[in-house]
Amino acid sequence: MTSLGGLGIKGPPYRLIHGNTKDISNMIKEAMSKPKSLSSSHEVLSVVQPHVHSWTKIYAEGEKWAKMRKLATHAFHGESLKSMIPAMVASAETMLERWKNYEGKEIEVFEEFRFFTSEVISRTAFGSSYIEGQHIFEMLMKLGFLLTKNSLTIRVPGIR
Structure with missing residues (x-):
């Protein structure tokens, strides 16, 4: 498992030379082979970038990630x-x-x-x-x- 820039955000293990491109390619092929019946705009990510959708469910939760998300939300708050x-x-x-x-x-x-x-x-x-x-x-x-x-x-x- 790798960490993103010391931010405490975990991710899939990196493989020499090709990195995660084969995993990403396989996930995209799988997503494209399935029938698409998107009931909401939130489901678009699972089709367009299935690796991001999958990996955020597995790795992107954590204390530092929550703080970053809170800061970003505050910047775009109405006030x-x-x-x-x-x-x-x-x-x-x-x-x-x-x-x-x-x-x-x-x-x-x-x-x-x-x-x-x-x-x-x-x-x-x-x-x-x-x-x-x-x-x-x-x-x-x-x-x-x-x-x-x-x-x-x-x-x-x-x-x-």
Whole structure:
């Protein structure tokens, strides 16, 4: 059994070279072979990612996991979100003001809403506009890229 980053979250044992990919593949094949009659949205995970559904029932309970879940729930509680409304409104006003420059022209909506989301996060989390917090977001994107790249690297014990 392995532990996730010292967080006290247990998981299935890791196997050399392939990790848990064979287990995951078999679970997905099994889930796809069964008839699907989903009565609620909570059952979707058991079909889309059966390994996550199964392993969370077996391993993801524990004192540290419960604390993490409680912290995440608190962050999205209604009272916590109420304090963020002024920052969200300010970000929306900034976006609408910027859109005035595009009058009669096309707007790349996907990019605009990506920027808007980043602006809201920056204002609520860091107390600054996206422009001021852009460096932080660039570093977070680089970190995400490195984590993804690192997770795809095959490790052989004794060889770096």
